[in-house]
Amino acid sequence: xxxxxxxxxxxxxxxxxxxxxxxxxxxxxxxxxxxxxxxxxxxxxxxxxxxxxxxxxxxxxxxxxxxxxxxxxxxxxxxxxxxxxxxxxxxxxxxxxxxxxxxxxxxxxxxxxxxxxxxxxxxxxxxxxxxxxxxxxxxxxxxxxxxxxxxxxxxxxxxxxxxxxxxxxxxxxxxxxxxxxxxxxxxxxxxxxxxxxxxxxxxxxxxxxxxxxxxxxxxxxxxxxxxxxxxxxxxxxxxxxxxxxxxxxxxxxxxxxxxxxxxxxxxxxxxxxxxxxxxxxxxxxxxxxxxxxxxxxxxxxxxxxxxxxxxxxxxxxxxxxxxxxxxxxxxxxxxxxxxxxxxxxxxxxxxxxxxxxxxxxxxxxxxxxxxxxxxxxxxxxxxxxxxxxxxxxxxxxxxxxxxxxxxxxxxxxxxxxxxxxxxxxxxxxxxxxxxxxxxxxxxxxxxxxxxxxxxxxxxxxxxxxxxxxxxxxxxxxxxxxxxxxxxxxxxxxxxxxxxxxxxxxxxxxxx
Amino acid sequence: xxxxxxxxxxxxxxxxxxxxxxxxxxxxxxxxxxxxxxxxxxxxxxxxxxxxxxxxxxxxxxxxxxxxxxxxxxxxxxxxxxxxxxxxxxxxxxxxxxxxxxxxxxxxxxxxxxxxxxxxxxxxxxxxxxxxxxxxxxxxxxxxxxxxxxxxxxxxxxxxxxxxxxxxxxxxxxxxxxxxxxxxxxxxxxxxxxxxxxxxxxxxxxxxxxxxxxxxxxxxxxxxxxxxxxxxxxxxxxxxxxxxxxxxxxxxxxxxxxxxxxxxxxxxxxxxxxxxxxxxxxxxxxxxxxxxxxxxxxxxxxxxxxxxxxxxxxxxxxxxxxxxxxxxx
Amino acid sequence: xxxxxxxxxxxxxxxxxxxxxxxxxxxxxxxxxxxxxxxxxxxxxxxxxxxxxxxxxxxxxxxxxxxxxxxxxxxxxxxxxxxxxxxxxxxxxxxxxxxx
Numbered sequence: 001x002x003x004x005x006x007x008x009x010x011x012x013x014x015x016x017x018x019x020x021x022x023x024x025x026x027x028x029x030x031x032x033x034x035x036x037x038x039x040x041x042x043x044x045x046x047x048x049x050x051x052x053x054x055x056x057x058x059x060x061x062x063x064x065x066x067x068x069x070x071x072x073x074x075x076x077x078x079x080x081x082x083x084x085x086x087x088x089x090x091x092x093x094x095x096x097x098x099x100x101x102x103x104x105x106x107x108x109x110x111x112x113x114x115x116x117x118x119x120x121x122x123x124x125x126x127x128x129x130x131x132x133x134x135x136x137x138x139x140x141x142x143x144x145x146x147x148x149x150x151x152x153x154x155x156x157x158x159x160x161x162x163x164x165x166x167x168x169x170x171x172x173x174x175x176x177x178x179x180x181x182x183x184x185x186x187x188x189x190x191x192x193x194x195x196x197x198x199x200x201x202x203x204x205x206x207x208x209x210x211x212x213x214x215x216x217x218x219x220x221x222x223x224x225x226x227x228x229x230x231x232x233x234x235x236x237x238x239x240x241x242x243x244x245x246x247x248x249x250x251x252x253x254x255x256x257x258x259x260x261x262x263x264x265x266x267x268x269x270x271x272x273x274x275x276x277x278x279x280x281x282x283x284x285x286x287x288x289x290x291x292x293x294x295x296x297x298x299x300x301x302x303x304x305x306x307x308x309x310x311x312x313x314x315x316x317x318x319x320x321x322x323x324x325x326x327x328x329x330x331x332x333x334x335x336x337x338x339x340x341x342x343x344x345x346x347x348x349x350x351x352x353x354x355x356x357x358x359x360x361x362x363x364x365x366x367x368x369x370x371x372x373x374x375x376x377x378x379x380x381x382x383x384x385x386x387x388x389x390x391x392x393x394x395x396x397x398x399x400x401x402x403x404x405x406x407x408x409x410x411x412x413x414x415x416x417x418x419x420x421x422x423x424x425x426x427x428x429x430x431x432x433x434x435x436x437x438x439x440x441x442x443x444x445x446x447x448x449x450x451x452x453x454x455x456x457x458x459x460x461x462x463x464x465x466x467x468x469x470x471x472x473x474x475x476x477x478x479x480x481x482x483x484x485x486x487x488x489x490x491x492x493x494x495x496x497x498x499x500x501x502x503x504x505x506x507x508x509x510x511x
Numbered sequence: 512x513x514x515x516x517x518x519x520x521x522x523x524x525x526x527x528x529x530x531x532x533x534x535x536x537x538x539x540x541x542x543x544x545x546x547x548x549x550x551x552x553x554x555x556x557x558x559x560x561x562x563x564x565x566x567x568x569x570x571x572x573x574x575x576x577x578x579x580x581x582x583x584x585x586x587x588x589x590x591x592x593x594x595x596x597x598x599x600x601x602x603x604x605x606x607x608x609x610x611x612x613x614x615x616x617x618x619x620x621x622x623x624x625x626x627x628x629x630x631x632x633x634x635x636x637x638x639x640x641x642x643x644x645x646x647x648x649x650x651x652x653x654x655x656x657x658x659x660x661x662x663x664x665x666x667x668x669x670x671x672x673x674x675x676x677x678x679x680x681x682x683x684x685x686x687x688x689x690x691x692x693x694x695x696x697x698x699x700x701x702x703x704x705x706x707x708x709x710x711x712x713x714x715x716x717x718x719x720x721x722x723x724x725x726x727x728x729x730x731x732x733x734x735x736x737x738x739x740x741x742x743x744x745x746x747x748x749x750x751x752x753x754x755x756x757x758x759x760x761x762x763x764x765x766x767x768x769x770x771x772x773x774x775x776x777x778x779x780x781x782x783x784x785x786x787x788x789x790x791x792x793x794x795x796x797x798x799x800x801x802x803x804x805x806x807x808x809x810x811x812x813x814x815x816x817x818x819x820x821x822x823x824x825x826x827x828x829x830x831x832x833x834x835x836x837x838x839x840x
Numbered sequence: 841x842x843x844x845x846x847x848x849x850x851x852x853x854x855x856x857x858x859x860x861x862x863x864x865x866x867x868x869x870x871x872x873x874x875x876x877x878x879x880x881x882x883x884x885x886x887x888x889x890x891x892x893x894x895x896x897x898x899x900x901x902x903x904x905x906x907x908x909x910x911x912x913x914x915x916x917x918x919x920x921x922x923x924x925x926x927x928x929x930x931x932x933x934x935x936x937x938x939x940x
Contacts, residue, residue: 064792065667070643115688119681122677141912144916145674149685190640212633525850532874532877541869571876630852630855640893644895644899645895648896660907
């Protein structure tokens with residue numbers, strides 16, 4: 001790891017947004033927004049340049065303070081991290097532009113929420129820091145930065161519903177990170193290192209390792225709202241301001257998933273059993289069905305979209321049983337690993353684009369109508385053609401119809417499921433898509449239905465609708481470079497890897 | 512003998528933790544929380560972690576305890592019948608659902624019991640990883656400071672510490688985001704309580720000097736930016752209670768500067784070191800000691816300012832003034 | 841039994857008490873304090889291993905991690921307290937009982 005080429009980009013990707021966040025504190029309302037937006041655009045630009053750097057030089061590292069692990073901390077930007085950082089930049093820049101216009105339009109009545117900007121920039125720094133981190137304790141600090149920013153953004157509206165949801169979210173987040181940290185303490189005590197690469201080499205199986213795996217997994221499951229710890233997500237995501245809901249569902253929950261994936265695949269290989277993979281897959285499967293069904297039953301747009309997040313996150317957990325091989329199967333002979341990894345990465349990306357677009361559209365509708373009860377979506381097509389189109393496109397990607405990013409994700413997941421012979425997951429994938437189709441078409445049917453009475457649609461800035469539409473289109477456009485992207489991802493060590501499970505001993509119940 | 516002391520301390524900590532959560536009145540909870548913090552601080556001392564003990568006593572028990580104590584004005588003294596018995600078994604609110612909650616509660620306690628057994632086995636059977644003591648000892652001379660904990664905090668793992676200074680500022684921003692805060696009360700009448708005035712007059716210089724002492728000697732022994740910051744923050748809190756809220760006396764830009772200077776200087780220094788060809792936070796060994804002292808001083812100022820501001824803002828969240836709520840964004 | 845083991849076992853007990861408190865307590869303040877107790881357990885675990893790994897001084901890395909961790913936990917707790925007080929200010933509620 002130490003021999004890899006070094007680069008300054010990892011340090012800049014964390015430092016630059018923090019610099020602009022603190023700079024923006026010195027300005028008042030409009031100045032804050034202006035400095036904040038500038039910071040967002042620069043961070044996005046820097047992220048894309050860093051992405052290109054990784055495509056050309058391969059994995060790059062940055063040894064902080066010049067102190068090598070295990071004593072020091074090392075930032076590592078491999079192709080997986082680069083893809084997540086690039087995704088954050090693309091989704092983040094559209095949400096930032098939307099937020100700029102959205103808050104400006106409401107400035108007179110709400111004060112324009114200038115605190116959004118420093119908090120969002122800190123959140124961005126935290127996310128970049130998390131994707132780059134290669135150190136267990138540093139990961140804890142980044143998830144705390146992300147957690148505090150996320151909750152602070154979620155309660156920005158100051159309404160009591162949002163405050164209740166925010167406190168619930170914060171308590172869940174603190175509990176989750178403390179559980180995670182307990183696992184870190186045990187791993188440090190038993191190995192004397194916090195560096196992920198070194199840990200993967202020296203970790204021995206045993207009761208302590210298994211327990212650390214259990215608490216870390218539980219903690220991260222709480223953070224990513226994995227079933228059955230999803231209780232905090234729908235109220236928190238649905239009561240936040242529209243750009244914030246988009247950030248929370250598109251990016252924040254993915255952070256915990258990213259750590260879970262890294263730790264399971266890079267560190268805990270020695271303790272993982274086939275049963276552990278099946279168990280976490282089961283949690284994902286239940287989330288897919290339960291979340292989709294709940295979304296189907298809701299009557300307000302934001303609650304539908306929020307419950308749909310629970311389901312879409314479930315698909316992410318369903319790749320784990322494919323990556324943890326049955327006893328006797330070697331990673332070399334498992335030809336579905338690449339499919340499963342592709343499914344995971346594409347599910348993350350397509351959900352980020354589609355869900356961000358969905359929440360931004362919901363914000364536009366709330367702006368136009370003053371509420372988001374779905375019966376008022378009647379004749380949306382007649383009033384707001386672009387928003388209706390955005391909802392349609394994003395919905396198609398969530399269902400997983402071709403040629404969307406969601407289609408690649410679900411298709412690859414099914415391919416992995418059948419190649420690995422774990423056919424029992426297939427009905428869940430199909431059932432989840434059917435239920436998703438149910439609520440998406442319910443929305444579209446309403447959007448095309450003739451209006452019963454004249455609903456007062458207030459005019460909404462066109463640029464907001466365009467932002468939502470572009471994000472929705474993004475969930476389709478990510479399909480175009482699929483071959484190139486998968487080839488690029490395969491340059492990282494982690495992508496395409498699988499865990500050859502130990503035959504006896506080890507995990508006793510991880511979910 | 513030492514096993515006996517440690518065992519008693521351990522049992523005391525567990526007892527206080529349980530009592531803290533089971534106490535029927537919130538007032539009791541908060542005071543037992545102080546005691547719990549003290550027990551933990553003693554445990555840190557027994558384990559040779561004096562820095563942690565000071566941090567625990569100052570921030571976790573002291574500062575946070577003061578915040579809880581301040582919150583009690585709202586929570587426990589209004590409508591005592593309904594409020595204080597919220598936790599009691601015979602609470603009329605909970606009587607109805609006692610039966611329906613029995614099963615989930617039983618499951619929760621059984622699950623926790625099982626979880627505890629596995630946890631105990633896991634810490635009991637932990638292999639000896641050896642830690643990083645030797646690595647830290649070998650590189651200590653290059654770090655620019657003599658105290659190993661300061662070396663880890665400000666040099667070996669400076670990145671974490673930088674992020675942590677950011678987290679404190681974030682905590683303050685997050686409290687602003689909650690809303691309902693009238694940004695820093697106008698300078699009130701200075702406390703007419705002569706005792707309070709004397710306390711402030713006496714403690715301000717003492718706290719300041721003691722903080723500076725901890726900061727400077729963090730280089731060679733226990734102490735450092737965080738411990739100093741809490742003492743300086745205590746000055747801000749005292750002044751606030753005495754009717755002289757710091758942030759309404761000084762100009763707005765100065766307040767913002769105090770809050771951010773630690774984080775920004777640390778980062779800009781890191782960037783400059785990067786521009787000079789090193790990595791982020793890679794101090795040249797010859798100047799490491801001086802740079803660390805400057806970083807620590809500015810960090811302590813920012814943390815103290817943030818703690819003062821956090822207290823000041825929470826202190827004003829009173830129930831009495833629902834009509835005067837205005838946004839500070 | 842070694843000294844560190846007394847404390848590492850205690851750390852597990854405190855951690856579990858904290859989890860129980862987060863779920864079973866009702867009042868916001870108790871829930872927040874429960875997370876601090878959980879954190880206390882975690883930090884005790886770190887520091888007990890630092891004592892075990894002592895040479896001429898105790899392992900400084902866990903000490904530094906714990907100092908960082910305490911500060912982070914306090915920042916989160918202060919934020920949670922602000923939320924709880926604001927909820928009380930707006931609605932008079934002190935627990936999630938009447939929420940939903």
